[in-house]
Structures are given as C-alpha cells and as structure tokens.
Amino acid sequence: FFDATQGVAVGEQGLILRTTDGGTGWQGVTSGVKDGLRAVSFSGVNGISAGDSQDILYSTDSGSSWQIGQSGFFGPPLLGAHMLSSTVAFVGGQNSIFQALLGASTDGCATWNEDDFHAFLFGNSEGGGTDLFFFDQNTGLMSGAVFDGRGAIARTTDAGVSWSTLFFDQAIQGLNFPQPTSGFAVGAGGRISHSTDGGITWTDQASGTSANLNDVSFASDALRGIAVGDSGTILWTANGGEPGPTPTPTPTPSATPTVTPISTPRPTPTPRVRPTPPPRPTTLSRLLH
Known part of the structure; x- marks a missing residue:
C-alpha cells in the first residue's frame, strides 16, 4: 500500500492486482509477463516490481499500468525491490554463480544495463539476496540466505561498491x-x-x-x-x-486489627462460712428446790 486506499499485490504467473478502496476489492492489471513476481514497491505514483527470470516492471501511474524494464534473463529470481524516488530504484537477488546481486536504476526503471548490476559475497560466503532497503542513493541494506544455512544483513554506504555484513544463525x-x-x-x-x-x-x-x-x-x-x-x-x-512493562503490584494496605477487649468475668467470691460457736454452758442463776 502506498496510501490509505491504494495498493498493489503481485504473485505467480505475472499476476498484478490493484485496489483503490483499502483492500475491499481488487482488480487485475496486465503485467505483460508470465513469470512469477516476487516484490513490489512504490514511491508516490512510481512503482517497481521484480521476480523470476530477473523480470523488472515499472509503473508511473500508481500501478494502473505496467511497462517491462527487462525480462527473460537466465538466472535466479530477483526477490527484493525498492522504489526510492520517482527516478531511483533498486532490485536485489542472486546471480548464476551464487553471489548476492544488486541492481540500480536512475531513470525510473526504464532501462537496465549490465553495468547497473553489482555482485558481491556476504563476507566471504556465497549466498543470495532476499530483500533490500535503501535510505538514499548510496546507503542501503540487503538481507540474505547464506549457502551454509546462516542468514545475513549486508550494509553499503557507497551504492553497493563495498559491503559490511552481519551474520545470523x-x-x-x-x-x-x-x-x-x-x-x-x-x-x-x-x-x-x-x-x-x-x-x-x-x-x-x-x-x-x-x-x-x-x-x-x-x-x-x-x-x-x-x-x-x-x-x-x-x-x-x-x-x-x-514487551509491555511488567505491572508493579500495588500493595494492599493491611488493616490494623481492632482489638476488642474481652471482659473476663470476675469470679464470684465464695462466701466465707462463719464457724458455728460451740454451745455455751447454761448458767443457772438459782437452784431449784
């Protein structure tokens, strides 16, 4: 997609589809080739597509029509394409001797010559380019698959004359x-x-x-x-x-327990038993006669 509503998709047997309603509906567009198309890129109304047989197509009207820049070459497919501006574009892939391949155009993709392509190794390793992205006419990146099973991202600052490579597993x-x-x-x-x-x-x-x-x-x-x-x-x-930040749990303040005084019943005093006094002897005040 190159704006909110317009986009282009490419695929097998030269398939090109175009939408003008954000992808709700798609219409077929004639490509002029029968080879599979593997990449598409736009800068404004100008676009590029690349694929099998090292086909390169270009459009100047938001993908409504396409012209052939080159087609029918023997070799592996071009898997990456980047339209940097209305005139400058890049393609990437692999050549027939197992080297990464960069192609560049400065005339809106209309012509491609042998001098427009540069092959290089990922470090000292054979492999092929899988995608590319350029920041300006000189500085860009190419991703790749190395033949020993590793991956690579190579970076150039001189339009592909030299490359520095990072390897991945x-x-x-x-x-x-x-x-x-x-x-x-x-x-x-x-x-x-x-x-x-x-x-x-x-x-x-x-x-x-x-x-x-x-x-x-x-x-x-x-x-x-x-x-x-x-x-x-x-x-x-x-x-x-x-990853999102791990939320820090908010501690729940622990309530201070309210101590309810427990009333301990006072023991009922045992009544003291007063001792019964011994009987006092009867005192006779007079004698009976």
Whole structure:
C-alpha cells in the first residue's frame, strides 16, 4: 500500500492486482509477463516490481499500468525491490554463480544495463539476496540466505561498491524501515530483529512462533506492524514489538486489627462460712428446790 486506499499485490504467473478502496476489492492489471513476481514497491505514483527470470516492471501511474524494464534473463529470481524516488530504484537477488546481486536504476526503471548490476559475497560466503532497503542513493541494506544455512544483513554506504555484513544463525527474508533509524528484519525460525541505528546493529525480539517469517511492514510510527510467514502465520504488534512493562503490584494496605477487649468475668467470691460457736454452758442463776 502506498496510501490509505491504494495498493498493489503481485504473485505467480505475472499476476498484478490493484485496489483503490483499502483492500475491499481488487482488480487485475496486465503485467505483460508470465513469470512469477516476487516484490513490489512504490514511491508516490512510481512503482517497481521484480521476480523470476530477473523480470523488472515499472509503473508511473500508481500501478494502473505496467511497462517491462527487462525480462527473460537466465538466472535466479530477483526477490527484493525498492522504489526510492520517482527516478531511483533498486532490485536485489542472486546471480548464476551464487553471489548476492544488486541492481540500480536512475531513470525510473526504464532501462537496465549490465553495468547497473553489482555482485558481491556476504563476507566471504556465497549466498543470495532476499530483500533490500535503501535510505538514499548510496546507503542501503540487503538481507540474505547464506549457502551454509546462516542468514545475513549486508550494509553499503557507497551504492553497493563495498559491503559490511552481519551474520545470523538462520536466513533473513524481509526488511522494513518505517523510520531512518528504526527498522525490522524477519526470517527463518520465527526470527524478528529490531535496529535503532539504521541497520548497523540488531536486537532480537520474541515473536512467539517458530514458523518461518517471510516479510514485515510497519506504519510510519514504527509501532504498528505486521509480519507474515509460512502456514498462514500472521503476527502483529502495536508497540514496536517490545514487551509491555511488567505491572508493579500495588500493595494492599493491611488493616490494623481492632482489638476488642474481652471482659473476663470476675469470679464470684465464695462466701466465707462463719464457724458455728460451740454451745455455751447454761448458767443457772438459782437452784431449784
């Protein structure tokens, strides 16, 4: 999608679909090719799509029509495409001798020559590019799958003449930078990584899945995003993929128990028994006669 309502999707056998109502309805658009299309990108009304047989298509009218920049080449597919401006665009993939491949255009994708493509290794390792993202005409990133099973993200600051590479334990399949410094990468085994320095360093995030993730896209706030992968896996986040703060429990004040005085009954005193005095002897005052 390149605005709130307009978007383009590409797929097998040259399929191109276009929506103008936010995805409610889709209309087919003639592509002019029969090969699978693997990537699509827009900058304003200008777009690029790339795919199998190293096909490259371009549009100047928001995807309503497409022209062929190149088609029918022998070699692996182009898996990444990025329209940087109305005239500058990039494609990425792999060449026929197992090297990552970058192609660049400065005429709106109308012409592509051999000199427009540069091959490179991920470090000293063979592999292929899977996606790419450029910040300007010189500085960009390409993700990849290395032939020994690892993943890679390579970074250039000289339009692809030289590259520095970071390696990961599994293939990296998708890249997205909604802001110049904040970006995300996804890959095999449920990997999601986040960069806050333009792709120089990366920190893993918990995805909650082991499914291979193939693509990622974020809104411009770098908070709301979606990642998709194998077996219909769809993940979304509203906080940039960061775990929310752990709430600190508020202690419940303990009530001071009210002591109710217990009245202890006073013992009833036992009445003292007054001793009965012994009988006094009778005193006769007179004698009886």
